[in-house]
Amino acid sequence: SVSASLEPLQPIFPRPASATSPPPEPPALASLISHLKLQPHIEGGYFAETDRDTLRIPNPFLAASTPATATTSKSIAALRGDPDFDPEQENATRSASTSIFYLLTPGTPLGAWHRNRGRTVHTLHWGKGRYVIIHADEVGKDGKARVETFVVGKDVLNGERLQWIVEGGKFKSSFLLPDDGEGETSGGLLISETVIPGFEYSDHDFLRGEKLKELVTPEQAKELGWMLRN
Ligand code: GUN
Structure with missing residues (x-):
C-alpha cells in the first residue's frame, strides 16, 4: 500500500551509539x-x-605524552575559550587512585x-x-x-x-x-x-x-x- 511504502525501513539519520537505548x-x-x-x-x-x-600526585606519564597530545589539549583550551586554562597545569597531576x-x-x-x-x-x-x-x-x-x-x-x-x-x-x-x-x-x-x-x-x-x-x-x-x- 502507499502508506506502507512511506514508512522508512531504516531510520533516515542513524542515531549515534551513545544515543541508542541500552539493551x-x-x-x-x-x-x-x-x-x-x-x-x-x-x-x-x-x-x-x-x-x-x-x-593529587605528579603525573608519572608526562614524559610519555607526545607533542601531538599537547597540541590537542591546547586547541581544547582554545575551544573552551578559557584564557586561564593551562593544559600543561591540568595535566601536571593525577588523582592518586x-x-x-x-x-x-x-x-x-x-x-x-x-x-x-x-x-x-x-x-x-x-x-x-x-x-x-x-x-x-x-x-x-x-x-x-x-x-x-x-x-x-x-x-x-x-x-x-x-x-x-x-x-x-x-x-x-x-x-x-x-x-x-x-x-x-x-x-x-x-x-x-x-x-x-x-x-x-x-x-x-x-x-x-x-x-x-x-x-x-x-x-x-x-x-x-x-x-x-x-
Ligand atoms: N570514566 C570512563 N571510564 C572510566 C574508567 O574506566 N574508570 C574511571 N574511574 N572513570 C571512567
Whole structure:
C-alpha cells in the first residue's frame, strides 16, 4: 500500500551509539544497574566510579605524552575559550587512585580491546569471565607480542582468579562466560577495578584493527578481532 511504502525501513539519520537505548537486561540486573547507579561504559558493559582519591600526585606519564597530545589539549583550551586554562597545569597531576564497579551482562557481554597508562587491580564480586591480555611491551623474536588469557571466577581450585593485575600499557579485553553448567549468565560479571594513578580519558585508548595485526600473528588477529570496538 502507499502508506506502507512511506514508512522508512531504516531510520533516515542513524542515531549515534551513545544515543541508542541500552539493551534489555534480566530484571535482577536492571535493578542492580539502577541501584549501583551504573552507566554504559564506552568499552561495553556498565560502570560507576566509586572512589577518586582527593590526593593529587605528579603525573608519572608526562614524559610519555607526545607533542601531538599537547597540541590537542591546547586547541581544547582554545575551544573552551578559557584564557586561564593551562593544559600543561591540568595535566601536571593525577588523582592518586580511582575505583569503579564494572559489570558485564547478557545485554552487553564484551569489554572491547583498550589500554590504560595506569596499572589496574581487579577484584571479582560474582560471575565468570574470560580476560585476554596483549603484552605489547613483551615482543618475541618473531616481532609479535605475548598473548595471555585466563578465566576469572570463584572456582579458584580450578585455576580461576579472584584478583588480577593488568600493568599499564597492556591491551585488555574481557567477555562474560556462563557461570554454571546450564549456560547461566543472568547474574552478570561484577568486579571492582582500582587504577593507579587515577583514571583519565587522556591515559586511555582503544586498540584498532591495524594495530592488532601488527601486534599478533595473523591467526591470533583473526581469533581476537571480534573483541575490537566497532
Ligand atoms: N570514566 C570512563 N571510564 C572510566 C574508567 O574506566 N574508570 C574511571 N574511574 N572513570 C571512567
